[in-house]
Structure formats: C-alpha cells, structure tokens
Amino acid sequence: MKQVLTKAYRFILVLILLLGGIALERFGVIEYLSDPYELHYTLSLIGQHMILVAVSMLMATVLGLGVGIVFTRPRFKKYAGLVMYVVSLGQTIPSLAVIALAMSFLGIGFKPAIFALFIYSVLPIARNTLAGITAIPSWIIDAAKGMGMSNARILFQIELPNAMKVILTGFRISLVINIGTAALAFLIGAGGLGELIFIGIDLMRPDQLLAGALPVTLLALLADYLVELFGLFLVPRGLRLKEKFGA
Amino acid sequence: MHVIEYITTHKELCWRLTLEHIWIVALALFLSIIIGVPIGIAITRNEQAAKKVINTANILMTIPSIALFGILLPILSLINQGLGKVPAVIALVLYSQLPIIRNTYTAITNVPPELVEAGRGLGMNNWKRLKEIEIPLAVPVIIAGLRTAAVMSIGIAAIAAYIGAGGLGVLIQQGIARVYEEMIIAGALFVSLLAIFVDGGFALLERLLTPKGIRIGRELSR
Numbered sequence: 001m002k003q004v005l006t007k008a009y010r011f012i013l014v015l016i017l018l019l020g021g022i023a024l025e026r027f028g029v030i031e032y033l034s035d036p037y038e039l040h041y042t043l044s045l046i047g048q049h050m051i052l053v054a055v056s057m058l059m060a061t062v063l064g065l066g067v068g069i070v071f072t073r074p075r076f077k078k079y080a081g082l083v084m085y086v087v088s089l090g091q092t093i094p095s096l097a098v099i100a101l102a103m104s105f106l107g108i109g110f111k112p113a114i115f116a117l118f119i120y121s122v123l124p125i126a127r128n129t130l131a132g133i134t135a136i137p138s139w140i141i142d143a144a145k146g147m148g149m150s151n152a153r154i155l156f157q158i159e160l161p162n163a164m165k166v167i168l169t170g171f172r173i174s175l176v177i178n179i180g181t182a183a184l185a186f187l188i189g190a191g192g193l194g195e196l197i198f199i200g201i202d203l204m205r206p207d208q209l210l211a212g213a214l215p216v217t218l219l220a221l222l223a224d225y226l227v228e229l230f231g232l233f234l235v236p237r238g239l240r241l242k243e244k245f246g247a
Numbered sequence: 248m249h250v251i252e253y254i255t256t257h258k259e260l261c262w263r264l265t266l267e268h269i270w271i272v273a274l275a276l277f278l279s280i281i282i283g284v285p286i287g288i289a290i291t292r293n294e295q296a297a298k299k300v301i302n303t304a305n306i307l308m309t310i311p312s313i314a315l316f317g318i319l320l321p322i323l324s325l326i327n328q329g330l331g332k333v334p335a336v337i338a339l340v341l342y343s344q345l346p347i348i349r350n351t352y353t354a355i356t357n358v359p360p361e362l363v364e365a366g367r368g369l370g371m372n373n374w375k376r377l378k379e380i381e382i383p384l385a386v387p388v389i390i391a392g393l394r395t396a397a398v399m400s401i402g403i404a405a406i407a408a409y410i411g412a413g414g415l416g417v418l419i420q421q422g423i424a425r426v427y428e429e430m431i432i433a434g435a436l437f438v439s440l441l442a443i444f445v446d447g448g449f450a451l452l453e454r455l456l457t458p459k460g461i462r463i464g465r466e467l468s469r
Contacts, residue, residue: 094402180311213317
C-alpha cells in the first residue's frame with residue numbers, strides 16, 4: 001500500500017513537471033526569457049525583490065525577537081497578553097491593505113514598501129517568540145536558576161534554544177508571507193517581481209506574467225525549504241533527538 | 248476627516264463592494280468545506296496518504312497569491328475564464344485547503360481512543376462512530392480551521408481585484424491608480440474591518456459549537 005502510494009505520488013509529480021514544461025513552451029515563457037534583454041530585466045527584478053525581502057526581514061527579525069524577549073521578562077510579563085492580542089489583531093489585516101495604507105501615509109517608492117513589509121513581517125516572529133518562550137516549562141528555568149545562572153545566561157542558554165523551534169516556524173511563515181507581499185510592492189512603486197506580473201496582467205501577456213509569477217513561487221518555496229533545512233542546525237541536538245523518537 | 252466624507256458620499260458603492268467581497272469569500276469557503284472536510288476525514292484512515300496530502304496543501308499555501316493568480320490566468324483563459332471571479336474563487340479554494348484539511352485531520356486523530364472504543368463497545372459501526380463521536384468532538388477544531396481560512400481568504404480576495412474579481416480590493420486598486428488617498432484608506436479600512444469581524448464571528452461560533460461537556464471540563468481544569 002505504502003509503495004503504491006509513493007509511486008502514484010511520484011508519477012503525479014513527474015506528470016505535473018511535464019505538463020508544466022509543455023505549458024511554459026506553449027505560453028512563450030522560454031522564448032521570453034531567452035531574449036537577453038528580457039532575461040537581464042527579469043534577473044534585476046529578482047535582485048530587487050530579494051533586496052526588499054532581505055532588508056525588511058532583517059529589521060523584522062530584530063524587532064520581533066526584541067518584542068518577544070522584552071514581554072517575557074518578569075517586569076513586562078503582565079502586558080504579554082495585551083501584546084499577543086494586538087499582534088493577532090494585526091495579523092487579520094490583509095496584506096494589500098497594509099501596503100495601501102503605507103502608500104497613503106508615506107507616499108510611493110522603496111521606503112514605504114520596506115516599511116509595510118517590515119511591519120507585516122514582525123507579527124508572526126513576535127508572536128512565536130512570545131509563545132515559544134512562554135511555553136517553556138517552569139521547572140527548566142527553575143533548574144537553571146538553581147544552578148546559579150544569571151538572567152542573561154538563562155535567556156541565551158535556556159530560553160532561546162528551547163524556544164528556537166517555535167521561533168523558526170514564525171520566521172518561516174513570516175518570510176513566505178513577506179516574499180508574497182513583496183510582489184505587491186510594485187503597486188506602490190518599489191519594483192520587484194510584481195512588476196512583471198501586474199504589467200503582464202494588464203497587457204494580457206501570459207509569457208511576461210509567468211516570467212514574474214514563477215520566480216516568485218520558486219523563491220517562496222525555496223525560502224521555505226531552506227529555512228526548514230538550515231533551521232535544524234539552530235535547534236539544540238537534545239530537542240532534535242526527542243522529536244526523532246516521537247517523544 | 249475626508250475619509251468619512253468619502254464613505255458617506257459613496258455609501259452605495261462601498262456597500263455593494265462589501266457584499267461582493269463577502270459573496271466571493273463565502274462561495275469559496277463553502278466549496279472548500281465540501282472538498283476539504285471529506286479529504287481531512289478520509290486521510291485519517293491512512294497515515295502515509297495524510298502526510299502526502301498535507302504536504303501538498305502546504306506547498307500550495309506557500310505559493311504567493313498574486314503569483315497563483317498569474318499562473319491560473321493563462322491556464323483558465325484556455326476556457327475563457329482567465330479574469331474575473333472564477334480564478335479568484337479557485338485560488339481561494341486551493342488556499343483554504345491547508346487549514347481545513349489539517350484541522351479536520353488533527354481534530355479527528357486527537358479524539359481520545361477510549362471514546363472511540365466505548366462507541367465500539369456500544370455496538371456502533373464505523374460510520375456511526377464517525378457521525379456521533381468523532382465529528383461532534385472535532386467540530387470546534389474544524390471551525391478554527393475555517394476561521395483561519397476565512398480571514399486569509401478575505402485578504403487574498405482583496406488582491407483578486409487586480410484580476411477583475413471585484414470586491415473591496417477595487418477601492419484600493421482604483422485609489423492607488425488615481426492617487427486618491429481617501430479611497431485607498433476607505434478600502435483598506437473596510438477590508439480590515441471585515442477580516443476582524445469575521446475572525447470574531449468565527450471565534451464565537453467556535454465557542455458555541457464546542458460540546459457542553461468539553462466546555463465544562465475546560466472551565467474546571469482552568
């Protein structure tokens with residue numbers, strides 16, 4: 001049964017790839033991308049897209065981790081519920097609305113786009129950092145205290161490593177959403193791969209449209225995969241083992 | 248505030264677009280329940296299949312929404328439906344599969360085995376156990392999945408305005424195109440409020456549909 005299923009799954013995958021290839025040829029994407037000028041243009045848009053994502057993600061990670069850490073300290077712990085509420089409220093706001101609001105308050109260009117992406121990406125990271133650190137059993141922290149660890153050492157050697165898995169999930173969600181939302185940044189004049197997609201839709205040119213849509217999709221899938229892969233190295237070995245044996 | 252002025256003078260437009268938005272999301276949600284819940288229940292019988300189905304849904308979810316519209320457009324224009332509500336609803340249904348399938352699956356696999364055993368002891372057959380024990384206990388978690396799906400769909404439906412699906416995204420799209428600030432803010436405001444209201448509504452539904460026994464048990468354990 002298991003083998004039949006795996007085989008069927010692989011068969012479907014190969015079929016999809018094959019059909020995808022035929023579709024690419026039929027819609028003229030390959031022709032579009034083999035034009036050196038268009039290829040160069042597409043590559044520069046990919047670069048722009050990645051810069052948008054990288055800058056906003058860097059800022060979002062720093063702030064998200066910061067918020068998560070600050071609101072789990074004893075002094076600010078009482079506000080953690082409030083922060084969590086605000087963050088989950090913020091997450092229900094659609095991405096297009098955030099981009100549009102950034103434009104109406106900050107104008108057009110690169111900076112408003114970065115700001116909108118940054119604000120929107122902070123939320124999952126902050127939420128998961130907060131949730132991850134809060135979920136650590138109190139006896140682990142008590143044990144650390146009993147061993148005479150200072151607060152800073154408890155944070156860096158106990159709390160963050162134990163919460164790392166949850167934080168990484170937040171980072172991954174945030175990154176994938178960010179890559180998708182960065183495609184909308186074109187609407188407020190920040191470029192990126194959205195340029196090919198939106199102009200392609202307006203001109204009804206499937207080749208240009210797909211030349212934008214496929215790299216965005218691949219970028220998102222690749223980012224998702226890479227974070228999952230390299231994230232493993234950041235999770236302490238003990239926690240990894242536990243999962244392997246299904247504890 | 249100019250925004251309030253804009254809304255009062257364009258009351259009918261805002262109202263019509265809001266209804267259109269709700270209509271797209273509701274239709275998509277309805278279709279994704281019909282597709283997703285049975286799949287979620289079916290895969291509880293086979294762990295391997297479950298893994299594959301959930302992974303596939305996960306990959307679908309990773310595809311950025313505007314890119315998915317872009318990919319669907321040339322494919323659907325073969326049957327002359329490249330623009331408009333059809334690709335929007337298809338995309339929304341695809342995106343909603345992950346939260347719905349995953350929540351249905353986890354909800355049903357998390358039903359305590361002793362309850363299912365008790366059902367078997369009472370002489371219930373497979374189908375009856377599913378109907379009377381597993382599904383009622385799973386409903387709150389399934390509703391939680393619907394809640395995620397609905398909120399996400401509202402956001403994605405806003406982007407679908409760019410492929411001509413209508414809805415509140417039109418205000419944002421037109422507003423950006425005309426650099427008409429009040430229009431943008433009105434659109435963003437309505438979409439956000441709609442998402443927040445739907446989120447709250449589903450949270451309430453989730454609580455109402457939790458079987459009484461579980462609710463009391465939860466309150467006691469608190």
